Amino acid sequence: MSTGSAVRWTGPRIPVIGIGADGWPGLAETSRAALRECSVLLGSDRQLALLPDEITGRxxxxxxPLLPALPRLLADRDGSRLGVLASGDPMFYGIGTTLARLLGPESLRVLPQPSSASLACARLGWSLPEVAVVSVVGRPLPRLLPELAGGRRVLVLSADAGTPEQVVELLRRNGFGSSRVTVLEQLGGPAERIAAGIAADWREPPGDPLNIVAVEVAEEPGRLRLTRQPGLPDAVYRGDGQLTxxxxxxxxxxxxxxxPGETLWDIGGGSGSIAIEWCRTHPACRAVTFETLDRRRDQITDNASALGVPEIDVRGEAIGEITAGAAAGSxxxxxxxxxxxxxxxxxxCWSRLPDGGRLVANAVTAESEALLISWAAAHGGSLRRFQVYRGEPLGRFTTWRPQLPVTQWSVVRSPASQPGAVRKT
Structure with missing residues (x-):
């Protein structure tokens, strides 16, 4: 069945074969037979070097970089008996997922080996479903931060030999120096090696580039608690006070x-707090934030990196950016x-919101509140008003200091939310 693939493939199904550090001896006969039939084999230098001379394919x-060149590379080899080598499980942060998206899964025959995460959990005695896995292969290391909480177990898929030291430094800087770190190299192969220690005392030199880092997270006393739940302390945001x-x-x-996997447009980013906490709720969430001022765009970028969601797309003035199509998609x-x-x-904004999309607007001035009331009359939704008081010292006593009241309108776009639609009362 067609999946709307991006590249047309007319040749035989492509075997995508996972190979471990144990190389050819670790492959099942099914995988070996598939490799013998290939006239062209694609893979990394390390993977290709693991094959014996009896594999005669080119x-x-x-x-x-791989991803920009991949569609043309595949199109040029359309119709050939092509095979692809991958590390371990090709569908676990591997080339298999990319090929499935480009060619459609019906064009592939995936033959996996145990993933590095499976092998690491086997060595450590960890339950894989209970472990967070973060890849920093081609991705920024701060993505690890939202996964760090006392008592958690995390696996980091390393980019190279320098990744373990970078992970250790990130743990030290963010109040997790007491965490136990284990580096597992060349898992499943004859050169397998495991080194362990405490992040604060880590002295291991860089080792093999084929490694995975395991972290048993321990929080240092007094560290400000940051979870994936919205409502992080105001103190974690740097900026000029423009903060929800x-x-x-x-x-x-x-x-x-x-x-999971949804995209937010944050209009008037300020310190970036809404976009940041949207993205922290799940690793697959994405956000585009629009902010007119250069200095605030810089502070959004800094805050996003410091709080573990560095891939937020920071844009300029909303009307110009959206009209120009800079924010692609809906x-x-x-x-x-x-x-x-x-x-x-x-x-x-309303014109770009699909049916089922949500819009939320907050107002703190009488003029903007009047707009929310008029939009609610035209489109429906819910109006709410919030007043927050915080306890503050008053001499030897405590008093309640009010924050600015906030009027909030929230609405889900649907045919019934369009002007002129008949609403039930």
Whole structure:
């Protein structure tokens, strides 16, 4: 069945064969037979070198960078008896997932080996379903941060020999120096090696580039607790004070209702708190934040990296960026936290929101509140008003200091939310 693949493939199904550090001896006969039939074999230099001379297909190393060149590379070999080598399980952060997206799964025959995560858990006695796995192969290391919480077990798929030291340094800088770190190299092969120690005392020199890092997370006393739940302490955000406060932030994220893999447009980013906490709820969540001021765009980028979601897309003024098509695709949700009174902004955002998409807007001025009331009259949804008081010292006593009241409108776009639609009362 067709899957709407990006590259047309008319040749025989491509065997995508996982190979471990044990090389040819570790392959099942099914995988060996598939390799013997290939006229062209693609893989890394290390993987191709593991094959014996009896495999006569022409060996080609992956180009660098790989992803931009891959569609043309596959198109040029359409119709050939092509085979692909991958590390361990090709569908676990491997080339198999990319090929399935480009060619469609019906074009592939995936023959996996145990993944590095499976082998690591086997050595450590860990339960794989209970372990967080973070890949830093071609991805920024700060993505590890949201997974760090006391008592958790985390596996880091390393980019190279330098990754373990980088992981250790990240743990030290962020209050996890007491964590136990284990580096597992060449798992399953004759050169397998395991080194372990405490992050704060780590002195191991860089070893083999084929490694995975295991972390038993331990928080240092007094460390500010940061979880994936919305409403992080205000103190973790740097900036000029343009910040949705933690209580309102938690209520706003609840209204936006992020789901795995969904995309948010955050209009008027400020310190980036809404986009950041949207992305922290799940590793697959994405966000585009629009902010007019250069200095605030810089602070959003800094905050996003410090809080473990460095891949947030930071853009300029919303109307210009959206109109120019800089923010490709449709958002699953939009947050209007700034610029509510900008002419045409709401209409533009509403036009880009698909049916089922959510829009949430917060107002703190009478003028912007009046707009929310008028939009709610036209499109439905829910209006709420929040007033937060915080206890503060007053001499020897405690008093309640009010924060600015916030009016919030939340709506789900549907045919019934369009102007002129008949609503049931």
């Amino acid at each position: 060996r080609e190393s992956w180009p660098s 406060k933690s209580e309102i932030r938690a209520l706003t994220l609840a209204a936006l209702a992020p789901g 958002p699953d949700a939009i947050f209007l936290g700034g610029g509510l009174t900008a002419p045409g902004l709401f209409d533009l």
